Amino acid sequence: MRPHRCELCHIDLKHVSVTRGGQEVLQDINMHIHCGQLTVLIGQNGAGKTTLVRALLGEIPYTGTIRHEDGHGRVLGHLRIGYVPQHLAFDRDMPVTVQDFLASAFTRRPVWTGVSKSTREKAIQALSQVNAEDLIDRPLGRCSGGELQRIQLALALTPEPDLLLLDEPVSGVDQNGLKVFLDTVRALRGGRHLAILLVSHDLQFVREYADHVVLLDRTVLVQGAPDPVFSSDAFAQIFTGTEVAAQ
Amino acid sequence: MNAVYAFLDAVLPLEALQFSFMKNAFLAILLLTPLLGLLGTMAVNQQMAFFSDALGHSALTGIGLGIILGIENDLVSMLIFGILWAVLISLIKHAGFSSADTVISVFSSTSVALGLLILSRGGGFAKYSSLLIGDILAVTPADILYLLIALVAGVGIWAVMYNGLLLTSINSSLARSRGVKTRLYEMAFSVLVAVAVMLAIRWVGVMLINALLILPAASARNIAKTSRAHAVFSVLFALVSGIAGLFSSFWWNTSAGAAIILYAAAIYVITLILRRFVRG
Numbered sequence: 001m002r003p004h005r006c007e008l009c010h011i012d013l014k015h016v017s018v019t020r021g022g023q024e025v026l027q028d029i030n031m032h033i034h035c036g037q038l039t040v041l042i043g044q045n046g047a048g049k050t051t052l053v054r055a056l057l058g059e060i061p062y063t064g065t066i067r068h069e070d071g072h073g074r075v076l077g078h079l080r081i082g083y084v085p086q087h088l089a090f091d092r093d094m095p096v097t098v099q100d101f102l103a104s105a106f107t108r109r110p111v112w113t114g115v116s117k118s119t120r121e122k123a124i125q126a127l128s129q130v131n132a133e134d135l136i137d138r139p140l141g142r143c144s145g146g147e148l149q150r151i152q153l154a155l156a157l158t159p160e161p162d163l164l165l166l167d168e169p170v171s172g173v174d175q176n177g178l179k180v181f182l183d184t185v186r187a188l189r190g191g192r193h194l195a196i197l198l199v200s201h202d203l204q205f206v207r208e209y210a211d212h213v214v215l216l217d218r219t220v221l222v223q224g225a226p227d228p229v230f231s232s233d234a235f236a237q238i239f240t241g242t243e244v245a246a247q
Numbered sequence: 248m249n250a251v252y253a254f255l256d257a258v259l260p261l262e263a264l265q266f267s268f269m270k271n272a273f274l275a276i277l278l279l280t281p282l283l284g285l286l287g288t289m290a291v292n293q294q295m296a297f298f299s300d301a302l303g304h305s306a307l308t309g310i311g312l313g314i315i316l317g318i319e320n321d322l323v324s325m326l327i328f329g330i331l332w333a334v335l336i337s338l339i340k341h342a343g344f345s346s347a348d349t350v351i352s353v354f355s356s357t358s359v360a361l362g363l364l365i366l367s368r369g370g371g372f373a374k375y376s377s378l379l380i381g382d383i384l385a386v387t388p389a390d391i392l393y394l395l396i397a398l399v400a401g402v403g404i405w406a407v408m409y410n411g412l413l414l415t416s417i418n419s420s421l422a423r424s425r426g427v428k429t430r431l432y433e434m435a436f437s438v439l440v441a442v443a444v445m446l447a448i449r450w451v452g453v454m455l456i457n458a459l460l461i462l463p464a465a466s467a468r469n470i471a472k473t474s475r476a477h478a479v480f481s482v483l484f485a486l487v488s489g490i491a492g493l494f495s496s497f498w499w500n501t502s503a504g505a506a507i508i509l510y511a512a513a514i515y516v517i518t519l520i521l522r523r524f525v526r527g
Contacts, residue, residue, distance in 0.1 A: 057424055083424035090417040094292050095471040101417060103410075104474075105425055110409035112288070112478035139472050140417070152421070165424075 008071025009035040011056075011079060011163055011195055015064035018051050025051050027219040029064070033163065035195045038186060040206050043216035044238060049199045050086075052216065053167055056197070057083060068162055079163060082156030086167035086199075088148050092141035098151055099123050099136050105155055126154040130184050145169065146177020150184065157188070164188070164196045175204075182209050203239070248388045263497045271386040272450075272503065276489035278394040279447050280459070282401045284485030286443055287464030288477050289409070289436060292416050297348065298336065300457040301355035302441050305332045306448045307362025307378065315365060325445045332358065333441035337434045381452030383493065383503040397446050404439055408432055413474065451504040459504075462511035463488065469518035470525045484514050 011033040018026040026048045033039045041049050055062040068079040102123040103115045115123075120136070127133040130150040135143060143151065149169065156164060166185065173181070182205055189196055189211075200206050206213060207226045214223040221234040229235055255270050263269050290299055306325050313324020336354055340347050366375045377385075414422035415429045422429050440460070448456050467480035492507025499506070 054420075057420065059420065059423060081424055083421060085418050085420050088418055091292065091294070093468065094416070095468055095473060095477040096413065096417070097473050100413070100474040104413040105410070108407075108410065110406045111413060111474040112285075112409060113406070114475050155421075 009076065009162075009193070009195070010069060011197075012067045012069050013064070014067075016052075016055060016062050016066060017064055018048075018055055018060060018062045020051075020060075025218065026055065026062070029216075029220055031214055031220055031223060033195045033197050034212065035162075035193060036189060037211040038189050038196045038198060038209060039212040039214060040210035041197060041199045041214050041216055042203060042206060047217045049216055050167070053165060053199055056163070056165060057081060076162075080159070080161045082158075082161030082164045084149065084152045084156050084164075084166045086169050088152065090140070094141060096140045097136075098127070098138050098140055098143065101140050101151070102126060102155055102158075106158070122158070126158040127151065129157055129188075130154045144177065145173035146180060149173060149177070149181050153181070153184065160192065160194065162193075162195065164194055166196065166198045168198060168200050168202075178205065185209075248391075261494075263494055268384045268386070269493075269497060271388065271391060272383045272493055273490070274391050275383065275386040275394055275450060276493055276507075277486070278391065278398045279450070280463075280485035280489040281482045282398050282443050283447060283460050284463045284467075284482035285402065285405055285478060286436075286440055287460045287462075287485070288467065288474075288481050289412055289416070290440060290460055291464040291468055292413075293433075293436075295437075295440070296457065296461045297351050297355075298437070299440055299444060299460050301336070301351045301358070302329060302333060302444050303448060303453050303456040304355050305329055305358040305362075306445060306453055307366065307375075308332075308358040309362075309445070310375070310378065311362045311365030322445070322449070325448065326442060329441040329445040330438050333437040334434060337437050341430065377452075378449070379453050380502050381448065381450050381455065381504040383450040383496075386450060394446065397442065401439060401443060404435070408435060408439075412436055451507070452502075455504045455508045458508045458511060459485065459488075462508065462515055466511070466515040466518040469515070469522040472526065484511065488514060 013029050013031050016026060016029040017024060029052065041052065043049050051060070054060045056066060066079070068076045070076055099115055099120060100111045103119045104111045106122055107116070107119050109116065109119070124133050124136055127136060130153050132147065132150045132154060135147060135151060168178070185196060185198065186209055188194065207230060210226050212223065213226050213229040215221045215229055215235055215238065217238060221238070222229055222232045251274065252267065252270050255264060255273070264273060290296065305328060309325035309328030310321045312328055313321050316324070318324040332354065336351060339350050363372070366372050411422065411427040411432045414425065414427055415432055419429045444456055444460065447459065451459055463484035464477070464481040466484050467477050471477040471480050488507050488510035491510045493503050495510070496503040496506040
């Protein structure tokens with residue numbers, strides 16, 4: 001873990017726009033993702049949440065700037081992102097254990113030649129951060145959706161990133177699994193030098209877990225603490241009669 | 248080479264191995280099958296069986312174009328064309344024009360048709376028919392040398408690329424977020440498979456080469472739980488089918504390629520039955 005802890009470092013998005021096929025799918029996004037906070041991105045399907053994630057990951061071209069800054073606006077080197085994808089739609093029949101999966105990301109030694117003791121320890125260490133060390137020898141295809149999510153979280157946290165980028169799954173994880181996952185994420189945010197952005201596809205937990213909520217519909221409609229965002233006009237317009245009714 | 252022959256005579260004093268063409272074939276199998284077995288594990292994981300099948304077929308076009316362009320060594324023309332084909336299929340697949348299956352099917356049938364058209368000019372295809380079923384007994388000491396180089400280079404490249412490819416086959420966005428150049432890796436793997444297939448095709452034949460790449464890895468997958476077991480079993484199954492097939496074809500006086508694949512298929516059936524006991 002890095003020596004200092006700070007509340008002020010942030011990832012600064014300024015005028016971020018993405019154009020695809022002649023259409024502007026993201027328009028002038030301005031927001032901060034603060035270190036030590038859980039920022040949650042909400043919005044309906046097609047609002048551009050996944051596009052924003054891909055822009056942050058550098059997978060698609062965008063205009064505007066995404067910078068990692070300290071409290072005085074000074075740029076802090078390369079932004080290291082730990083990413084937990086939404087789907088892990090891999091071939092469940094693949095002969096790969098959790099250890100193989102983690103080791104393939106941690107070392108250059110080809111996994112088919114075996115996994116060294118130190119790499120195994122590193123993998124166990126990573127899993128213990130998310131209380132999943134007992135999964136180490138399980139075939140990856142035999143893990144439940146919630147377990148896979150925690151395994152990926154363990155991977156995303158090693159080495160410790162500046163930004164933890166979590167794309168919450170739409171399906172495949174039950175409510176209990178999701179709660180365990182979010183509890184783990186919430187526990188992380190306190191003790192580490194880490195900013196967290198969670199893309200949430202259902203609103204049920206957002207109010208309870210988020211520090212900062214960003215409502216997206218191709219651009220940022222409203223952002224702030226959960227309560228003001230949830231009672232805003234924009235929120236009511238976007239979610240009328242759908243998820244709000246379920247709350 | 249004589250020292251190698253003497254060593255074989257001492258270690259394996261078999262009647263069948265008295266002939267130098269059998270010694271050469273045996274050595275070729277020892278070098279070729281482990282490479283195909285290893286590469287096969289990822290080809291199966293990445294669901295590339297159809298892709299490698301199409302690559303095998305493109306050997307016909309490679310030889311045909313080689314003849315037209317006046318390239319004397321048909322291995323060179325097969326390699327060049329195979330690599331070109333692999334790169335082209337990968338590029339079109341990623342451009343996302345249509346589903347991978349369709350793209351590969353179009354490539355496969357086009358290359359077979361083009362190859363047959365060129366090679367059958369003037370009714371002369373009969374002299375190329377050995378390409379279809381292969382002839383492992385035609386291996387020369389020079390061939391063994393390049394197979395050795397291919398094995399060493401192939402395993403070396405494979406060792407460097409494996410972890411990145413494994414991550415990519417689980418989730419490519421995740422792999423990219425960890426600095427894996429997924430496109431480059433997938434392309435390099437396609438090219439590696441192309442080279443291995445082209446090197447093997449004269450001995451195993453266009454019709455069966457894909458089976459030798461896919462069957463051992465598919466069998467291994469039935470009973471392996473870890474990446475390591477997958478690789479070990481796949482190489483083992485490829486070697487065993489290769490050696491058993493070679494000797495059987497000698498005794499039965501049949502095509503070696505066919506016998507090798509039948510052994511590989513038998514192993515597949517056995518592992519399929521074992522699967523429920525091993526993997527539950």
